[in-house]
Amino acid sequence: MRETLAALADLTRIHFFFVWPLIFCSGLALAFQNYGGFSWELVARAALIGLLGFLAGLVLNDYVDREHDRRDVDGALTRYWRPFGERPIAEGKISPRGALTVFLVLAGSAAALAATLPAPHNLYVLGIMGYSYAVEYFYQTKKRNQTLPIAQVIGRTDFALFPVAGYLVYGSPDVTALLYFLFFYPWTLAHLAANDIADIENDRARGMATIPRLTFGRTGSAPEDPTPILYGMKGAVIWVLGFSAAHVAMALVFGLTLGPVALAGFGVGAVLLGAANYLIIREKSPAAAMRALPLIHIAAAVYAIAIIAATVL
Secondary structure, three states: OHHHHHHHHHHHOHHHOOHHHHHHHHHHHHHHHHHOOOOHHHHHHHHHHHHHHHHHHHHHHHHHOOOHHHHOOOOHHHHHHOOOOOOOOOOOOOOHHHHHHHHHHHHHHHHHHHHOOOOOHHHHHHHHHHHHHHHHHHHHHHOOOOOOOHHHHHHOHHHHHHHHHHHHOOOOOOHHHHHHHHHHHHHHHHHHHHHHHHOHHHHHHHOOOOHHHOOOOOOOOOOOOOOOOOOHHHHHHHHHHHHHHHHHHHHHHHHHHHOHHHHHHHHHHHHHHHHHHHHHHHHOOHHHHHHHHHHHHHHHHHHHHHHHHHHHO
16 A cells, blocks of 8 residues: 555655645636635635646656656656656556556546536636646657657647636636736746756657757657757757746736736746756756756746735735
8 A cells, every 4th residue: 555655646746736736826816816706615626626637637747658768767857756756657556557547537536626617717727628638648749759849839838828727717818817828838948948958868768859859850769869969958958048038028027917026926936047047057967957946846836926925915
């Protein structure tokens, strides 16, 4: 039983559990502010939708990539993301059928809760949920064979829409929802490239065309291929810096619409993101990206807290 619970904890990256409802409910808080009203029951329901829905996406990630994960040679990123430091499907702790069952239970529970929302909010949330799972599958499969970062650019729209779905639990598609997406999307792309830099040895072993490993005019990289030539480490660093800059610019635009409390929180997040970029630019190495990732993740939590605080204070 203990081994099974540990495997489930690794499968769901359970030690990050508090972040997902926080980000999701930051969108809901903005909807309460814009449309009036408040309900603790709706907050609890939204938090569960966000938590269960996101955990389902993490399980889907592992299920789709289960064969390629067996090729991993560097466990540093696995130990960061998973409390017991293992990939349970690849290491045989959970069967693929068992993982698929976990995904269906989590996703089904989130969808059932979302269905209880009044129309059209239930349709908004269910639509984003379905889109996100489809895009997660697309991302995991497309990055195995591409020469342009199509998987990354399309794939991270799922995470960027996550807080927007929280907003649509109570709100409607409007300028605030659009601004939140435009604010968060560049962060997701910067974060993804930093994660790829940290995991470059495994991506090389898996033959994945992630940001540091994208080729030009060449597909289906074999595990033994050298680091490709289009982006490489330098290009990945520029990618992180460029999308971080775009994110900070949108943080200013979004923050000005939300007020001084949110703007101050966004400033703290921008400092953390700047420190993360400094580490990556200075060393241009997987080890530097590993040290930068916690700063990038803390920045996202700070943003969510700042948005919620701005609606309360």
